[in-house]
Amino acid sequence: MGRWEPDARERLVRAALDLFSEQGYENTAVAQIAERAGLTKSTFFRHFRDKREVLFGGQDVLAELMTGAIAGAPEDATPLDAVEAALVATAETFTEERRAHGPQRLAVIAGNDELRERSALKMVGFAVAMTDALKRRGVPELEAAVAAELGVLAFNHGYERWLPTGGDFAEVARRTFSEVREAVGKLVSCVGNPPGKSSVG
Amino acid sequence: MGRWEPDARERLVRAALDLFSEQGYENTAVAQIAERAGLTKSTFFRHFRDKREVLFGGQDVLAELMTGAIAGAPEDATPLDAVEAALVATAETFTEERRAHGPQRLAVIAGNDELRERSALKMVGFAVAMTDALKRRGVPELEAAVAAELGVLAFNHGYERWLPTGGDFAEVARRTFSEVREAVGKLVSCVGNPPGKSSVG
DNA sequence: GGAAGTGATGGGACTTGGTCTCATCAACCG
DNA sequence: CGGTTGATGAGACCAAGTCCCATCACTTCC
Known part of the structure; x- marks a missing residue:
């Protein structure tokens, strides 16, 4: 999953939803969400104001x-x-x-x-x-x-x-x-x- | 203001309220609130679940x-x-x-x-x-x-x-x-x- | 009166959310 | 081909919040 794949935002949402369901919201770090979406923490916070907002x-x-x-x-x-x-x-x-x-x-x-x-x-x-x-x-x-x-x-x-x-x-x-x-x-x-x-x- | 002064909770509330008014909520650190109340960050979180709850x-x-x-x-x-x-x-x-x-x-x-x-x-x-x-x-x-x-x-x-x-x-x-x-x-x-x-x- | 216990506090390490800055890279444009 | 733009990566940095353990005042009990 390369750096310039489209739909970064959607990928983040899906990754977050899955991870939250799998291991709970509190046990999931933003870095982990970003990683599963093939992105980084920086990019996550560029798309969402905070961790909650992804939902x-x-x-x-x-x-x-x-x-x-x-x-x-x-x-x-x-x-x-x-x-x-x-x-x-x-x-x-x-x-x-x-x-x-x-x-x-x-x-x-x-x-x-x-x-x-x-x-x-x-x-x-x-x-x-x-x-x-x-x-x-x-x-x-x-x-x-x-x-x-x-x-x-x-x-x-x-x-x-x-x-x-x-x-x-x-x-x-x-x-x-x-x-x-x-x-x-x-x-x-x-x-x-x-x-x-x-x-x- | 010694370690065992009474009314720790009330002192924290008052300190927080004053500091928030003076410099804004976001510009005020929990450690600063605790310091003004003659206490420490640890004690603050023993009295309040989080920074918001003090209000x-x-x-x-x-x-x-x-x-x-x-x-x-x-x-x-x-x-x-x-x-x-x-x-x-x-x-x-x-x-x-x-x-x-x-x-x-x-x-x-x-x-x-x-x-x-x-x-x-x-x-x-x-x-x-x-x-x-x-x-x-x-x-x-x-x-x-x-x-x-x-x-x-x-x-x-x-x-x-x-x-x-x-x-x-x-x-x-x-x-x-x-x-x-x-x-x-x-x-x-x-x-x-x-x-x-x-x-x- | 001293020893043990209790409860609130201090202190510091640690994780993570969130900000900031700068470098990087792809695409677009002249 | 070179410059610009926009999204991303990378990492330093700060503060919120957790955790663990030492410390101190006060109480209780022997």
């Missing part, structure tokens, strides 16, 4: 798709409709190839604190991005924040639901988000809190 | 207060009521002394990625804790997750609102959470989505 590539693309969809949603769309559109807009990145190493990736992340930490930050990033996009539509601060948070929740649940079955993520996202909406409805219309007249307002 | 002490106590309040809420309390009780239950930790270095702490965290990452993880921890506590009350998975997420959102907003003014955090939490409830109500009762019959169900 979280392309998340900024997702955020851009979300904000773009919210900005481009019909003017009469409700905040929740806009958020739903944001989730649907990310479907194009959920390719079959991505699904292939999804479980492996999830397992590695679940087994390490640093990685769960990075994952949490990415989710916060999504929430902030959607909140800002909603605010630019004139949605009040707090409503925007709530809607965005619900969107992130649905996104995560949708992803976990999409992984085993595959298929069109847009559909899964719509279904999951409608369930979240339903859950919200049940929460606010609980006994003692009739809808329309909040008991705490 | 996030006591968050596990908060999670326990939250879960305890949810578990101990009246049987007929709605999920949202239980979450509100969880926020109120954390009030006892919001002392005036804690408020004193709150802004300093927030500023340091906001200025560094590693720290925002850790903060995000802590919030996810709260959400998971409250979700589990709600599920143990028989609340369905998704509703529990939504309610917990709303709680975390209110907690954060409440904290930022409490910092400048001080006073009883319980009151601030109640007020903030009621505003979140109101926001949720507006979201689900938007034009095109009459409450009671979801347009996407």
Whole structure:
């Protein structure tokens, strides 16, 4: 594997994923990942900000798709409709190839604190991005924040639901988000809190 | 400052906070923090898992207060009521002394990625804790997750609102959470989505 | 009162993540 | 053919974090 083989980044990701699965994240040195990919530590850090980031590539693309969809949603769309559109807009990145190493990736992340930490930050990033996009539509601060948070929740649940079955993520996202909406409805219309007249307002 | 002065942990926290404010988080070495506290690097890592953690002490106590309040809420309390009780239950930790270095702490965290990452993880921890506590009350998975997420959102907003003014955090939490409830109500009762019959169900 | 034990600390070696700088090499271009 | 560009290799370097062992203050027990 020569110095100028193409797809250095992809090779690094695959090598990292394999090594993390084989021996655990903490027991794998960056130099080892680079070596398996036929590269060096220097090159690794040229492609990824740090060791964690090799598992979280392309998340900024997702955020851009979300904000773009919210900005481009019909003017009469409700905040929740806009958020739903944001989730649907990310479907194009959920390719079959991505699904292939999804479980492996999830397992590695679940087994390490640093990685769960990075994952949490990415989710916060999504929430902030959607909140800002909603605010630019004139949605009040707090409503925007709530809607965005619900969107992130649905996104995560949708992803976990999409992984085993595959298929069109847009559909899964719509279904999951409608369930979240339903859950919200049940929460606010609980006994003692009739809808329309909040008991705490 | 001798070897056996008391309050090593508190001294480390104060030294870290001051140094981070003076020269930035990244420009401050752990050895330097320890030195200012009259201790050594070894001792620092005996008190804190890593450099970040010196700014996030006591968050596990908060999670326990939250879960305890949810578990101990009246049987007929709605999920949202239980979450509100969880926020109120954390009030006892919001002392005036804690408020004193709150802004300093927030500023340091906001200025560094590693720290925002850790903060995000802590919030996810709260959400998971409250979700589990709600599920143990028989609340369905998704509703529990939504309610917990709303709680975390209110907690954060409440904290930022409490910092400048001080006073009883319980009151601030109640007020903030009621505003979140109101926001949720507006979201689900938007034009095109009459409450009671979801347009996407 | 001295000896043994306990728990927190000091100290230093060591690994690894991450940065930085400079040399190298392939491709492209005039 | 020579110069430029861009990605890589190589290695020094610093700081985070781990590990092991010695040290010291305090306690307990004989």
